[in-house]
Amino acid sequence: MAVVTLDSLNIRSIKEVELNNRRVLVRCDFNAPLDDDGIVTDDSRIVAALPTLRYVLEQGGKVICCSHLGRPNGKRDPAFSLEPIGQRLGALLPDIDVMLPDDCVGDAAEHLIFRQRPSQIILLENLRFHKGEKSNSEEFAKKLADRCDVYINDAFGALHREHASVSALPGMIPDRAAGLLVEKELRFIGELAKGAKSPYLAIVGGAKISGKIEVLEKLVDTVDGLIIGGAMANTFLVARGHEMGRSLIEQDRIRLAQHLLKRFDSKGVKVLLPSDVICVDDLSADASTQSVAVDNVGPEQMAVDIGPDSRAQFAAAIAGESSLGLPKTIFWNGPMGVFEIEAFSQGTMAIARALARSTARTIVGGGDSGAAVKKAGVSDLMTHVSTGGGASLSYLSGEALPGLIALRGGRRST
Template structure:
């Protein structure tokens, strides 16, 4: 039985977030293994399917996040799902920082173990945590999901030499430093914490000094990429690095006219020869689309989970498996 999630439906059934396409793809991979699918999680239909499934067959269940109990880490919901199986395998490192029923609570009801991909993730990320990590060790943090990343960044800063900031994360720091950001995306609720980090780690946090915007209007402009001066500065710092961790785009990289910052950062990392780890779904997709992924030593499936782990935070999914 396969459990998974897609998107953030917030406990509501949304047809566009069904796992049916995933099940259909898996059926093409496991051509000689009977595979069935249901969009439900707890129902008579699921129980009937489970009663008739044979050893070696696969059943893909519905999106766990269609149930509100999933994100509440509800134990009764987890116990009900656990009735379908004999053991539990977590191979989803990317959600191990989430205290959710299919990641955390379910381990109370079944013998639980890490999957091979999860073990591989930890083995590679642990290389960045060893005392022997080659320096300079820099982090490059961009993208959105500011609330998820900024606390982890605060814990990571004492462990690294520099952090290069881009994307909406940079907008938040720029605003906290008193700069105008117009209508750019930033997190108002994180400005105080960003200011604290700037005061405490001013020698480590490197912010954009110029940017690419959509319109020439001091009040309505939006920052959509880092500028050439910033690109040159970031490339110079990267060229001296021995270890690099990168998560998050430097701008709106899915649009060609605002992808240059992200592309040049990727090229600089490849050229540096540093041990490099790339994380975060959007950034990974962009780098793969540009056929630049071959230059990285490891590509992590996690974004926020990877950053939190490197920052030394306890991840509920790993704690539940007694891996932390």
């Protein structure tokens, strides 16, 4: 099994940088979901950052966290304040005072930073309150760089973003390195990209092929079996000659789907598509549902989830009860249906439960898949649940991630 190391990428680890009595800016991914009352409903990304934050504190460093939250479109919006994140972080670190200035740059942030005590974490306000963050502004990055001695990127979920705090900023700070979470993520996702144990089964879902073309092209050469679910399966089913009614279909991707199916077949990769789907006439939570074989989808029906036969067939493949044999590695990214509606989430939940029973190395690519294993209460039974769906797919597809490029060549202090 090939192992991706930071050293092979010319990137320093946080453990190779002197942190004692230094101001350490940690780029985190605290883009956590909030409810209508502004309460964090899933703190997985906050919890995932704790090992790096604790390590800096233990080494005598002064922690300054920065992150984005949502899409405030470059202006201050209280609905996207990091205050709820700070409250949750404080609850997870009860011996530490979490301080939140009213901005990520300017006098208020500077005042707290230069008076920071070792028992405090400063959580800068939402980076995306400034247009310079998403535009990768060097001017904005410089304002952040001026207030720290060390830069640590622990935001795996943002590594594929060419934003100021991820791309422009690191090169301004010689002592830059990857955090413990990024190192862990690269180890597991890199394993899939560089040589997973065979038989290797991939499960890919979600709405569209267009967002996963590069990954599917890459999987042709690496997997032994492929399960396709979600709305993207509709396009593949049409490519195989099925009528899918009013289901979401990418008409301009049908020929691509046919091409991919031929490529997988030429490589001897077993591709499993749904044999039945849950259909509705109206996309609403209280819609009447019907389990329909893919040969019998009516002209007015919409597929919103995989059906019971498909769930059983996919679960059997995960358990090794198919021609693929017992998988040793399984990667899952993307829901099997309209997961955000409870009535249409059963296929996704069935995959989560099947993975929990598997003896394979199970790597879940974040996003709705990560939410599903958490909702099913089986996160701890996975080998690894990624904190970055988009970043994991980008890395798997061989894309050069701006956040990793920017970390290269950091000064080794120890």
